[in-house]
Amino acid sequence: MYRVIITDTSCLILLEKIGELHLLQQLFGTVFITPEIAEEYGLLLPSWIVVQEPADKRYQSFLEYVVDRGEASAIALATEYHPSLLIVDDLKARRLAKKFGLAITGTFGIIIEAKANGFIPSVKPILKNIKQTNFRISEDLEKEILKKSGEL
Numbered sequence: 001m002y003r004v005i006i007t008d009t010s011c012l013i014l015l016e017k018i019g020e021l022h023l024l025q026q027l028f029g030t031v032f033i034t035p036e037i038a039e040e041y042g043l044l045l046p047s048w049i050v051v052q053e054p055a056d057k058r059y060q061s062f063l064e065y066v067v068d069r070g071e072a073s074a075i076a077l078a079t080e081y082h083p084s085l086l087i088v089d090d091l092k093a094r095r096l097a098k099k100f101g102l103a104i105t106g107t108f109g110i111i112i113e114a115k116a117n118g119f120i121p122s123v124k125p126i127l128k129n130i131k132q133t134n135f136r137i138s139e140d141l142e143k144e145i146l147k148k149s150g151e152l
Contacts, residue, residue, distance in 0.1 A: 007087035034073035
């Protein structure tokens with residue numbers, strides 16, 4: 001369905017913090033990131049993450065007027081591999097990606113998908129672990145995630 005799966009830094013960082021980075025590999029096999037995202041992530045990358053630079057650096061530079069470097073590079077790369085799935089959490093970046101007709105999801109979408117595919121038995125323990133990090137989640141969003149995952 002998608003030619004490639006591209007993730008922004010926030011998904012990598014959050015899943016790494018809670019010990020669930022492997023969910024990306026289980027769901028998609030190979031995941032693409034850009035050199036900017038690799039730099040922002042700052043940790044050793046597993047072999048199933050491929051670093052790919054967008055061909056059109058001028059387009060990426062243009063996008064950097066609207067979103068940060070990592071998000072701009074991810075959006076630029078996603079437009080080159082259309083149809084692709086872009087994993088991005090930042091609201092401004094999500095809106096921009098939608099304007100370009102890109103398919104998007106976020107970290108919580110990945111967690112819901114992991115449960116739907118049987119890679120995790122429940123999202124509740126994962127949400128509990130997320131709340132123990134510096135990542136903030138509203139009560140309404142938590143309820144929406146639990147509802148979408150069939151746990152509410």
